[in-house]
Every structure is written in C-alpha cells, then in structure tokens.
Amino acid sequence: MAKKSMGPVRREFSPWESPDHPPFIEFRNVSKMFGDFTAVNNLSLKIYEKEFFALLGGSGCGKTTLMRMLAGFETPTSGQIFLDGQDLAGIPPYRRPSNMMFQSYALFPHMNVEKNIAFGLKQDNMPAQEIEARVAEMLRLTKLEQFAKRKPHQLSGGQRQRVALARSLAKRPKVLLLDEPLGALDRKLREETQFELMALQEDLKMTFLIVTHDQEEAMTVADRIAVMDKGELVQVATPAEIYEAPNSKYVADFIGDINLIEARVAEKAGSLTKLVSVVDGFAIECDQETEANVGDTVWFAIRPEKVRIAHGEAEPGAVNRIGGIVWDIAYLGDVSIIHAKVGEDDHDTIRATFANISRMVENPINWDDKVVLTFDRDAGVILTR
Numbered sequence: 001m002a003k004k005s006m007g008p009v010r011r012e013f014s015p016w017e018s019p020d021h022p023p024f025i026e027f028r029n030v031s032k033m034f035g036d037f038t039a040v041n042n043l044s045l046k047i048y049e050k051e052f053f054a055l056l057g058g059s060g061c062g063k064t065t066l067m068r069m070l071a072g073f074e075t076p077t078s079g080q081i082f083l084d085g086q087d088l089a090g091i092p093p094y095r096r097p098s099n100m101m102f103q104s105y106a107l108f109p110h111m112n113v114e115k116n117i118a119f120g121l122k123q124d125n126m127p128a129q130e131i132e133a134r135v136a137e138m139l140r141l142t143k144l145e146q147f148a149k150r151k152p153h154q155l156s157g158g159q160r161q162r163v164a165l166a167r168s169l170a171k172r173p174k175v176l177l178l179d180e181p182l183g184a185l186d187r188k189l190r191e192e193t194q195f196e197l198m199a200l201q202e203d204l205k206m207t208f209l210i211v212t213h214d215q216e217e218a219m220t221v222a223d224r225i226a227v228m229d230k231g232e233l234v235q236v237a238t239p240a241e242i243y244e245a246p247n248s249k250y251v252a253d254f255i256g257d258i259n260l261i262e263a264r265v266a267e268k269a270g271s272l273t274k275l276v277s278v279v280d281g282f283a284i285e286c287d288q289e290t291e292a293n294v295g296d297t298v299w300f301a302i303r304p305e306k307v308r309i310a311h312g313e314a315e316p317g318a319v320n321r322i323g324g325i326v327w328d329i330a331y332l333g334d335v336s337i338i339h340a341k342v343g344e345d346d347h348d349t350i351r352a353t354f355a356n357i358s359r360m361v362e363n364p365i366n367w368d369d370k371v372v373l374t375f376d377r378d379a380g381v382i383l384t385r
Contacts, residue, residue, distance in 0.1 A: 007240025010198070013223055015048040022085070024049035024207055025070065025175065030079030032065050032231075039065040041231040042079070049084075052201050052208045054222035056215060058254070062231040063211045067177050070209070071100045084174055099173040103180040105164040107152040114139065114148040117167045124171065138166035141200060158189045165197075169204065178210040182217060194220045215255050219243065227251050243303075248385050252301040257337075259307070259350050260383075261300040265292050273382060275300055280343035282322050287377040292384050302380030304353040309338055309365065312372045322373045324350065326365060331356075340371055 015021040023046035032040040040062045047053045055063035068074040072093035081088045121131045139145045142162040182190045201208045219239040226236045235247045246252035263275035275284040292298045313323050324340030339349040
C-alpha cells in the first residue's frame with residue numbers, strides 16, 4: 001500500500017526532521033524595536049543548509065526586518081543571529097557571507113549586463129581572468145549570454161530580474177537573500193521565473209531565503225514556509241502542511257481560500273469528533289482528535305475544492321451532507337467557484353470549487369438551484385485558535 005502523504009513535496013530534503021542536524025542560519029530570541037513599535041518579537045527560527053526557505057506574511061508582519069537583520073542592514077535590539085555557526089553581531093553587511101537581491105534590482109544604468117554582474121567581483125579585487133570566467137558562468141546559468149552587451153534600459157523586466165540575480169550569485173555567497181524579487185513581473189513571467197529560481201537553487205546547492213507576501217509564490221518555490229504575523233512566527237512547516245493542516249484560523253485564512261465554520265464539539269470518540277454548526281445547526285463529522293472539550297466552540301476549516309456539489313437536497317441525518325441554494329457563481333475558465341447559501345442569513349455560505357473538465361455541461365449548476373454539499377470526514381481540520 002502506498003504511503004499516505006499530506007501533499008506533494010518538491011524534493012526529498014528534510015534536515016529539519018532530524019534533531020541532531022545543525023542549522024545553517026539560526027535566530028535566537030531575536031527582537032527588533034523601532035521606538036515603541038515591535039517589528040520582531042522574541043523570535044527563534046532555524047534554517048538549514050541548501051534549503052529554499054520562505055518568510056511569508058502581510059505588510060508590517062516583520063519578515064523584511066528579519067531578513068535585513070540577517071543581511072546586517074538592521075541591528076537586533078536583543079537576541080543573536082548565527083550563520084554557519086558564526087555569531088553575526090558586529091559584522092558589517094559587506095563582510096557577511098550573504099548577498100541580497102532587492103525588489104528594485106538596483107542595476108547600474110550606465111553599465112552593460114556583464115559589467116553589472118562583474119561589479120562586486122571587481123570590488124573584491126578578484127583577478128581579471130577569474131572575473132571573466134565567473135561572469136560567463138553566471139550569464140550561462142541565467143540564460144543571458146545573448147544580452148551581455150546590453151544596458152538595463154534595453155532589457156525586459158524579466159531580463160533585468162535575471163541580471164540582478166546573476167550579480168547577487170556571482171560572489172557565491174553562503175546564502176542568497178531575496179526581498180520580494182518577482183513583485184515587478186507580470187503573472188505569467190512571475191510563474192516562469194519561480195521555476196527557474198527553483199532549478200537554479202538546486203543546481204548551485206545554495207541556501208535561498210525569500211521574503212514574499214505572495215502565498216502562491218511561497219508555496220511554489222519553498223521547501224518550508226514561515227508564516228509571520230505581528231513580528232511573530234505563527235507556523236513553520238512545508239507548503240503541504242501549511243495548506244492542509246493550518247494550526248490556526250489566521251494561517252487557514254491567509255493561505256488560499258477556506259470555509260471557516262463556527263461549531264461546537266458535540267461528541268468525541270477516539271479519532272472521530274462530531275461537531276454542530278453554531279449558526280445553522282448542521283452536523284459535521286471529522287476524523288481528527290481535538291484538545292477541545294464537549295461543548296467548546298471551535299472552527300471547522302475546509303478548502304472549497306474538497307467540497308463536492310450536486311443538484312438535489314440533503315438527506316436528513318446524512319453524514320457531512322448540507323443542503324443549500326446557489327447564491328453566487330464565479331466562472332474562471334479552468335474552475336468554477338460556487339457560493340451556496342446554507343442558512344437564513346445571506347452571509348451563511350459555503351464555497352465549493354470544481355474543475356471544468358468538459359467544455360459542454362449537460363445540466364450545469366445555476367443561480368438559485370437547490371444543491372447538496374458533501375465532503376469526507378478527513379477533508380477538513382478542527383481549529384481551536
């Protein structure tokens with residue numbers, strides 16, 4: 001029998017699962033204050049060598065401040081930061097074995113591509129022959145050979161992004177810091193570049209740390225994601241674990257689309273927990289143990305794509321079958337999103353998503369149709385916070 005998994009993993013790489021594996025980057029009880037404002041609050045985090053790690057969160061959550069402290073552009077108010085076993089306290093940015101790629105790219109407009117890439121190497125007084133070889137290697141890795149003599153204004157946004165990346169990698173830092181690196185690209189180019197970044201990171205066997213507010217970007221490129229809120233870590237896990245097993249309402253709501261149903265615990269029987277919706281009184285059975293007690297209020301979280309929808313009415317007393325009326329429909333081409341009203345209030349809706357696998361549908365679901373929503377016992381998770 002095939003081993004059950006919470007979701008696909010990008011590669012067989014999980015040093016964080018070994019308690020004896022030393023971290024490559026470590027934040028120990030790090031805090032950063034700006035006057036009375038706490039940007040990072042007593043945060044501890046371990047990142048491992050050759051890991052592609054993402055810091056994810058909304059604006060002002062502290063993710064960029066955390067990266068800037070690692071780069072040396074900000075000094076922690078308290079706590080320690082280690083890189084490859086070395087305490088970084090007091091080491092200026094230009095002496096740290098890291099390099100940072102900024103969202104603005106910060107290319108020199110008067111220099112062509114190869115001179116932009118070579119700039120840092122010349123500052124380090126590398127021999128000219130070695131500089132030439134290193135620049136040629138970076139041009140090849142980033143597929144920029146034919147643009148070597150062009151200046152930044154002669155390049156597209158995606159090409160400028162790759163020049164900035166090549167320049168950041170040319171000095172072969174121990175860790176590459178990426179601050180919202182793809183934010184200026186259009187969606188299609190951004191998606192293509194994400195996969196290029198992943199391939200490049202695996203080829204170079206380097207540690208990449210990316211800061212982003214784009215959840216899809218983090219889910220695509222990262223081995224692990226740290227979700228941040230108000231200067232603290234909310235959850236650190238693989239993309240599949242973050243998506244399928246969020247540890248709080250905040251993470252569940254921040255990552256992807258979610259139905260959050262307020263409910264009370266009605267019965268606990270081993271791994272089976274029975275809930276009753278607080279608002280509309282429908283029953284939910286879930287294959288999950290919970291620390292909540294009978295009578296406690298919890299939240300049942302289920303992704304729209306795990307909810308099946310069909311014409312008809314719910315059978316009384318059936319397991320995880322809820323009757324509803326179609327309230328709204330969004331046709332997105334590849335998928336359709338349906339909001340079904342399941343209570344008296346217009347806001348009491350459950351979202352269901354299904355793939356449009358056929359061009360023609362014999363009996364499509366339309367506005368005001370009576371429908372039945374169904375889902376499996378292991379489709380959702382119970383959240384207590």
